[in-house]
Amino acid sequence: xxxxxxxxxxxxxxxxxxxxxxxxxxxxxxxxxxxxxxxxxxxxxxxxxxxxxxxxxxxxxxxxxxxxxxxxxxxxxxxxxxxxxxxxxxxxxxxxxxxxxxxxxxxxxxxxxxxxxxxxxxxxxxxxxxxxxxxxxxxxxxxxxxxxxxxxxxxxxxxxxxxxxxxxxxxxxxxxxxxxxxxxxxxxxxxxxxxxxxxxxxxxxxxxxxxxxxxxxxxxxxxxxxxxxxxxxxxxxxxxxxxxxxxxxxxxxxxxxxxxxxxxxxxxxxxxxxxxxxxxxxxxxxxxxxxxxxxxxxxxxxxxxxxxxxxxxxxxxxxxxxxxxxxxxxxxxxxxxxxxxxxxxxxxxxxxxxxxxxxxxxxxxxxxxxxxxxxxxxxxxxxxxxxxxxxxxxxxxxxxxxx
Ligand code: HSE
Numbered sequence: 001x002x003x004x005x006x007x008x009x010x011x012x013x014x015x016x017x018x019x020x021x022x023x024x025x026x027x028x029x030x031x032x033x034x035x036x037x038x039x040x041x042x043x044x045x046x047x048x049x050x051x052x053x054x055x056x057x058x059x060x061x062x063x064x065x066x067x068x069x070x071x072x073x074x075x076x077x078x079x080x081x082x083x084x085x086x087x088x089x090x091x092x093x094x095x096x097x098x099x100x101x102x103x104x105x106x107x108x109x110x111x112x113x114x115x116x117x118x119x120x121x122x123x124x125x126x127x128x129x130x131x132x133x134x135x136x137x138x139x140x141x142x143x144x145x146x147x148x149x150x151x152x153x154x155x156x157x158x159x160x161x162x163x164x165x166x167x168x169x170x171x172x173x174x175x176x177x178x179x180x181x182x183x184x185x186x187x188x189x190x191x192x193x194x195x196x197x198x199x200x201x202x203x204x205x206x207x208x209x210x211x212x213x214x215x216x217x218x219x220x221x222x223x224x225x226x227x228x229x230x231x232x233x234x235x236x237x238x239x240x241x242x243x244x245x246x247x248x249x250x251x252x253x254x255x256x257x258x259x260x261x262x263x264x265x266x267x268x269x270x271x272x273x274x275x276x277x278x279x280x281x282x283x284x285x286x287x288x289x290x291x292x293x294x295x296x297x298x299x300x301x302x303x304x305x306x307x308x309x310x311x312x313x314x315x316x317x318x319x320x321x322x323x324x325x326x327x328x329x330x331x332x333x334x335x336x337x338x339x340x341x342x343x344x345x346x347x348x349x350x351x352x353x354x355x356x357x358x359x360x361x362x363x364x365x366x367x368x369x370x371x372x373x374x375x376x377x378x379x380x381x382x383x384x385x386x387x388x389x390x391x392x393x394x395x396x397x398x399x400x401x402x403x
Contacts, residue, residue, distance in 0.1 A: 008075030009042040015303025031314035096309035098125035104199035122309035130301025131294040144284030153200040155276035156191035193222035201245030210324040233374035256333040262403040350395030
């Protein structure tokens with residue numbers, strides 16, 4: 001028997017207990033031994049809960065119990081979660097987590113600590129919720145040189161953008177609805193400003209490079225400026241708008257990583273990922289393109305990924321599974337120097353000035369539009385594009401990158 005402790009009895013924590021109990025026979029068989037949830041750590045009490053008796057309030061009880069070998073850190077944050085994770089790993093207790101903020105901030109340090117103490121720090125649930133993506137990158141794609149990763153990595157924003165497209169609704173209205181339905185947090189900033197997707201692409205980029213990509217240095221733009229009108233033009237151009245986390249290895253030490261809304265062709269598989277679903281599109285030098293799709297959030301999908309890590313830890317007791325993510329930092333390429341086309345929506349009165357500033361742009365025709373006009377520019381550096389937009393002042397109503 002192997003004893004497991006769960007840190008945090010919120011949505012994911014209760015899901016972890018549920019998955020271990022509901023799929024007990026299968027999970028025990030695959031772990032080659034019985035998994036027993038011995039403790040659940042939370043500040044609160046849960047009177048009437050079936051696992052009420054396992055709830056404790058003192059972390060030291062878990063730390064000092066030598067019979068606990070695996071700890072699920074699903075409490076979130078980078079304060080207590082960081083300290084608890086370090087202490088567990090130092091005692092040789094493996095830690096499985098869904099905490100992307102902590103993985104993005106301290107991943108390589110915690111992985112090193114796990115190796116030093118012959119245990120594991122696993123984080124399948126930190127990116128894409130229930131979608132297997134960390135293990136494929138670590139195990140299945142080991143023969144590949146990964147060249148690029150692009151993902152729809154945030155369910156809340158994908159839900160909002162999908163609904164804006166389908167219903168022709170404005171950002172604020174859809175966000176409000178999403179909050180009322182429990183899809184968006186009451187403080188949605190980390191999602192809508194792109195910070196959540198940024199942490200996830202930092203983790204994926206680090207695994208792609210085998211070295212650390214600092215999430216705080218990744219260019220990040222959210223979806224708050226996207227309008228219903230932009231979707232009309234995107235549709236007319238055979239495209240849609242998605243918040244993408246993207247990362248491209250430029251050489252062994254340089255990566256271009258960013259999070260931003262993009263116009264993406266309706267022909268691209270990522271354009272078909274709707275609502276709260278996530279997907280990660282990986283380009284390897286031998287395999288070519290592959291895509292990993294599924295539920296990127298939610299109690300049971302996320303808990304399923306955490307429990308898959310628990311099983312992995314049970315199978316590798318006393319030894320560390322390999323994960324290439326060194327502490328050495330990679331350089332982030334300057335996004336301003338990258339080249340791409342842009343979509344711009346401008347005041348109809350300023351069309352002439354815009355066409356002069358962006359020669360070679362293609363007009364997007366939306367029947368019946370009188371006050372604005374849309375264009376796709378020729379390929380330009382971001383710096384040049386933004387300089388020209390600044391020169392056009394209020395003429396430019398929207399600007400969105402093309403994928
Ligand atoms: N807030 C996140 C999302 C939860 O909307 O995708 C999963 O990380």
